[in-house]
Amino acid sequence: MSGRHSRSASIPIPSAGSATARTMSLENAIPIPSLLSSRLPATPAPARRDRDTSPDDRRLPYTPGGAVPPRRIVPRSFSAGTGAAPVPTFEPRIIRATTTTNPRDAACIPLPLGTSSSAASVSGAGLPGSTSPVRPRRMSANMRSTTLPGSSALSTSAQHRSASYAHTAHTPSAPQPHGFPRPAYLEYSALRDLLQSDATPSASASRHGLSPSLAPSLSLSTTTTHPSYFGRATSSPSPYPYLRRELTPVADSDEESNASPPPVPPPGASSSMASALAEYPALRLPTRWSEQDRHPSLTVSADGRDLTFFGQSCAGDRDSAAARANYPMPPACGIYYYEVEILHRGSKGHISIGFSAGDVRLSRLPGWEKQSWGYHADDGCAFQGQKDGSSYGPTFDSGDVIGCGIDFSQNRAFYTKNGAFLGMVFDSIFPAAATPFELFPAIGLRHNAESVRANFGAAPFRYAIADHVRAQRDKVWVEVMRRPVDWGILSARDAERESGEQREREEHADAEGEAGAGMVRSGLGLGSAGNVLEEEEAKAPLRKLVLAYLAHHGYARTARAFQARCAQTGSVLVPGRALATVEGAGAGAAGEEMDTDEGEFVPSSEPVPGPSSAKADADPFTADLETRIAVVNALLAGDVDAALTSLQTHHPAALEWDGGRVLFKLRCRRFVELVLQAGEALRKVREVERELKAASEARAATDGGTGEHMMNGAAEADEAAMLDGEDGVQDEMDADLDMVGAMDIDDNISTPEPISHSHSAPHSSSTSQPPLVASSSAPSAIPSSDTDASAQLDVSSAGPSSSVHATLSAHAKSLLHSALEYGQALEAEYKADTRPGVRTHLRRTFGVVAYEDPERASGEVALVAGQGARAALAAEVNQTILESQGLPAHPALETLFRQAGACVAQLGLMGVGKAVFADVRREFLEE
Amino acid sequence: MPPPKVTILQEEWERRLHEVHVSKQDLNRLVMDYLVIEGYKSAAEEFSQEAGINSSVDxxxxxxxxxxxxxxxxxxxxxxxxxxxxxxxxxxxxxxxxxxxxxxxxxxxxxxxxxxxxxxxxxxxxxxxxxxxxxxxxxxxxxxxxxxxxxxxxxxxxxxxxxxxxxxxxxxxxxxxxxxxxxxxQGKEAKLVSLLRLLCWGESLLEERAEFPKLDLNDGTFSREGK
Incomplete structure (x- = not known):
């Protein structure tokens, strides 16, 4: 590492002279952590660990009608009941909540004990308060899992509340008007967690045990709180710009969110969710008949489910009385279904069950007016916006249960009678040319005393709708999977995507000229043989994606093995391609394809030095990869110096990138590491103090020379063990690193020198420190006192412990001074820097000093000091190195996944029903 | 006349992308699936070690x-x-x-x-x-x-x-x-290939209804029609 010292000047560290001179004043000015620690509460900030519940909860099997309470809640409430003191005060209140008659009132039901206020305090300012249906739900989940120490009563009450809900669900007699869980069949929608069936979302959340993260496929990011430190203009097209908006990429794939709950950043979690949801107010599910949107002759029961005709029966053929549900049916359901029991058919049975747009007249039966559809009891006919119906199903009578389903994925509807499917009906509910409009469940009655009772999902359905929906989802998925992989679509330039065929053809002609740029052209209009070839060819770019992914995350051995294998496969395939062109399949493109074949072993923007690139060892890409891995591993191990040195040698551009963002953060991290080291040293001092004290007490007690000897011996042994314990710490750390796994290649790789430093424990004072990068200008005190200390320790291990104590204590002090001086220099250098991100980050960094053991503190401090922060910084540095080389900050493979998920979600939100049956997470990530 | 296309701005789309929840482990599993199905034996073996993935596959x-x-x-x-x-x-x-x-x-x-x-x-x-x-x-x-x-x-x-x-x-x-x-x-097709199918399907469906940034997988950048 010859470059280390020569580069050190760029790290400003105060000179050693001043360090000693200012010793006393510094110590007085800055509170020593140990003094503070006892007074400080564990954490003032909410720890955000709620994620840990998500993976399981998401897959909760649903019981129709919610007869069975969610698994997760029950054990919790049991434990609350047995372990903690029960909080009976809340139970009655909850039950009352469920009996509220008006769903719009229900939204205002106060959440139990402080949930709302906590939510308000936790959530970011300036958010639409309760307009988001999901935000409170998340909050309640937060409340349960992130309660502050000492507020166990609060969490208990939350659990208790959910327990009482679960209990309510078990009791059929309990009134349960519109608070009901999302019906099971809706679990097949990719956007299921956006669908709100309950007027009190937080209650529904606790009842469901829903994942606090919004949805598997739509779970909203948690990182928006950290504003961009360096507002970087993203030019279009920019690589992965979406990840650049925050500094700590905790919510992207670099974080092992499944393995361990990541340090989820604070309030913003819910804020981003709220804002995202605020754009889509249309995802409330119908829960009852509307009090307002009904003909005056119809009466709605208190629970909102019964509709009864009271009054003068309608005389003329044109006269009827209709009612609509309180919310439209969201197409994001994929399929929406509700059932109606005929309580009283009346004399004529002029009952229509169906759905209509929100502005259709209420004085007509659904199906008679345009934009309304209905199935009529008296003749079994189905009416589609006109006076004449077509024969569809059987007539129905009192006691029958009629189900009505709208299949947004097929743009059709269906009915069931007493649990039997009656067939698909109504074509093109939404005409292709029309702007989508809202559709409400609707019922029409005509005669006095006619009465129906609707089930919007509060009770089990008669028809096996969940099976029906699953079958339809599978059908859609088969359709999706029949879609050929058209690499042209996925890689073409803008213009080629224009739908105009003429233009497309022209562009293709152009593109052929530039196809050498690594673009694989897909043959158009080929026969089946062509398709096979096409599929094979689609695999070449996929290989490139996978290789780039492996390289990105530093899976070097895998990348090499993969590359080697690709080279072999390529040679097998090449003759095939040559033959293919003879067949005329892809005439003219042969040359380019050959080129592509060679190039595909190397990430696209790397220089491709021809066939030799297949040789892994000589590959610049591999060499680069190793230095990158070394940097990341050094950071994970807390060795900022090694990382900086390596960066300066191999990736100087990364340090300059984005206004020196990474350099700044590395320096901040260096400060934190210094503080951690000092803290570790201080703890050691106190330990020795305790031992000394114990020893002297023992001496006083035994009052004998041999006793003294023994005690000293014991203390020394302890000390030795303690010092040896560094290894233990190191092992622990290694284990941690494996867990973190941002770059889990720290062994078995022949690495350049820097990586050797990665094994020095960051917070250990007695292991040999790598020389400071800035040793020329920095306090030589640190390394020298370090070695001094070690030397003296070696000597002192044979001598009295008090001298050990003195040495240790001096060592700790000097470490602390170095840390503080480094911090002051840092502050001085960036004093003039007005970028808000810099200020915030500096402030947060200095906050670490206040804690005795910041790594193990909870809350904000741990986020700055702990291993998670190291991992986040390592990931960011990794990204920045790649970016500075013109590579995407995130592997294209990840963006591919996100793009697919975003397309599907967007389609679902725009009313394309079948899109919600393509659930990226379920299909690709869950076993 | 079909309804006019919605235009989704870059920034909004970025948020959408960010909202898609996927972890590195998720992606690692997809890559593992790919290596196994596509037959990269030694790479799959290395990957199971490097990424710490247990594969049930022989x-x-x-x-x-x-x-x-x-x-x-x-x-x-x-x-x-x-x-x-x-x-x-x-x-x-x-x-x-x-x-x-x-x-x-x-x-x-x-x-x-x-x-x-x-x-x-x-x-x-x-x-x-x-x-x-x-x-x-x-x-x-x-x-x-x-x-x-x-x-x-x-x-x-x-x-x-x-x-x-x-x-x-x-x-x-x-x-x-x-x-x-x-x-x-085992699945007869690598999930990554299925993912490409889904992306083709989704992008072309969405294209009928909206202007949005599309992904160019050659270099992982986004581009927009009629930019």
Whole structure:
């Protein structure tokens, strides 16, 4: 590492002279952590660990009608009941909540004990308060899992509340008007967690045990709180710009969110969710008949489910009385279904069950007016916006249960009678040319005393709708999977995507000229043989994606093995391609394809030095990869110096990138590491103090020379063990690193020198420190006192412990001074820097000093000091190195996944029903 | 007139992308699935160590699967059949269509090599009886035999001549591969390939309704129509 010292000047560290001179004043000015620690509460900030519940909860099997309470809640409430003191005060209140008659009132039901206020305090300012249906739900989940120490009563009450809900669900007699869980069949929608069936979302959340993260496929990011430190203009097209908006990429794939709950950043979690949801107010599910949107002759029961005709029966053929549900049916359901029991058919049975747009007249039966559809009891006919119906199903009578389903994925509807499917009906509910409009469940009655009772999902359905929906989802998925992989679509330039065929053809002609740029052209209009070839060819770019992914995350051995294998496969395939062109399949493109074949072993923007690139060892890409891995591993191990040195040698551009963002953060991290080291040293001092004290007490007690000897011996042994314990710490750390796994290649790789430093424990004072990068200008005190200390320790291990104590204590002090001086220099250098991100980050960094053991503190401090922060910084540095080389900050493979998920979600939100049956997470990530 | 397209701005789309929840572990599993299904045995082994993924897959089965595929791609059908039976005799026993496909491929290889007499004998002994089993087999057999008629002519109709193409070998290899994967209770296609299908499907559906930044997988950048 010859470059280390020569580069050190760029790290400003105060000179050693001043360090000693200012010793006393510094110590007085800055509170020593140990003094503070006892007074400080564990954490003032909410720890955000709620994620840990998500993976399981998401897959909760649903019981129709919610007869069975969610698994997760029950054990919790049991434990609350047995372990903690029960909080009976809340139970009655909850039950009352469920009996509220008006769903719009229900939204205002106060959440139990402080949930709302906590939510308000936790959530970011300036958010639409309760307009988001999901935000409170998340909050309640937060409340349960992130309660502050000492507020166990609060969490208990939350659990208790959910327990009482679960209990309510078990009791059929309990009134349960519109608070009901999302019906099971809706679990097949990719956007299921956006669908709100309950007027009190937080209650529904606790009842469901829903994942606090919004949805598997739509779970909203948690990182928006950290504003961009360096507002970087993203030019279009920019690589992965979406990840650049925050500094700590905790919510992207670099974080092992499944393995361990990541340090989820604070309030913003819910804020981003709220804002995202605020754009889509249309995802409330119908829960009852509307009090307002009904003909005056119809009466709605208190629970909102019964509709009864009271009054003068309608005389003329044109006269009827209709009612609509309180919310439209969201197409994001994929399929929406509700059932109606005929309580009283009346004399004529002029009952229509169906759905209509929100502005259709209420004085007509659904199906008679345009934009309304209905199935009529008296003749079994189905009416589609006109006076004449077509024969569809059987007539129905009192006691029958009629189900009505709208299949947004097929743009059709269906009915069931007493649990039997009656067939698909109504074509093109939404005409292709029309702007989508809202559709409400609707019922029409005509005669006095006619009465129906609707089930919007509060009770089990008669028809096996969940099976029906699953079958339809599978059908859609088969359709999706029949879609050929058209690499042209996925890689073409803008213009080629224009739908105009003429233009497309022209562009293709152009593109052929530039196809050498690594673009694989897909043959158009080929026969089946062509398709096979096409599929094979689609695999070449996929290989490139996978290789780039492996390289990105530093899976070097895998990348090499993969590359080697690709080279072999390529040679097998090449003759095939040559033959293919003879067949005329892809005439003219042969040359380019050959080129592509060679190039595909190397990430696209790397220089491709021809066939030799297949040789892994000589590959610049591999060499680069190793230095990158070394940097990341050094950071994970807390060795900022090694990382900086390596960066300066191999990736100087990364340090300059984005206004020196990474350099700044590395320096901040260096400060934190210094503080951690000092803290570790201080703890050691106190330990020795305790031992000394114990020893002297023992001496006083035994009052004998041999006793003294023994005690000293014991203390020394302890000390030795303690010092040896560094290894233990190191092992622990290694284990941690494996867990973190941002770059889990720290062994078995022949690495350049820097990586050797990665094994020095960051917070250990007695292991040999790598020389400071800035040793020329920095306090030589640190390394020298370090070695001094070690030397003296070696000597002192044979001598009295008090001298050990003195040495240790001096060592700790000097470490602390170095840390503080480094911090002051840092502050001085960036004093003039007005970028808000810099200020915030500096402030947060200095906050670490206040804690005795910041790594193990909870809350904000741990986020700055702990291993998670190291991992986040390592990931960011990794990204920045790649970016500075013109590579995407995130592997294209990840963006591919996100793009697919975003397309599907967007389609679902725009009313394309079948899109919600393509659930990226379920299909690709869950076993 | 269809409703006007919605325009989704870059920034909004970025948020959408960010909202998609996917972790590095998720992606690692997808990559592992890819390595296994596509037959990168040593890479899969390394990856399971480096990324700490436990794969339920027997890595040796990857190798034999790949050997079979390579045998078919270089035209050695007999070798492939032997290897399939070594791996699991039930695969061909329970799948007569697949077995026919392999026999047909063998016939094609005879013809390709100009071993006409062997081709005829093989057709008569092995394939003709099977052609009686199903009309589909028969038509395939007829098509294959037609190759003889066009043997030295470049003017063969495409449906005939494509039998000699590498695509035909690949298709056969692909069918065998899928059957083996199925016998091992694995997906017959790498999930990453399915993901590409989904992306094609989703982007083209969305394209009808909205202007949005599209992904160029060549370099992982986004681009927008009519930029």
């Amino acid at each position: 890595f040796d089965s990857i190798e034999s699967r790949m050997n079979i595929r390579e045998a078919l791609q270089r035209g050695d059908v007999s070798d492939a059949i032997t290897k399939v039976n070594d791996l699991n005799p039930e695969i061909l026993d329970t799948n007569p269509a697949l077995y026919f496909r392999l026999q047909q491929q063998k016939l094609i290889e005879y013809i390709r090599q100009g071993r006409i007499e062997e081709a005829l004998q093989f057709a008569q002994e092995e394939l003709a009886p099977r052609g009686e089993e199903s009309p589909e087999f028969l038509s395939e057999l007829e098509k294959t035999m037609a190759l003889l008629a066009f043997e030295s002519s470049p003017q063969a109709p495409p449906t005939i001549s494509e039998l000699l193409s590498p695509a035909q070998r690949m298709r056969t290899a692909g069918e065998v591969n899928a059957a083996i994967l199925e016998s091992l209770s």
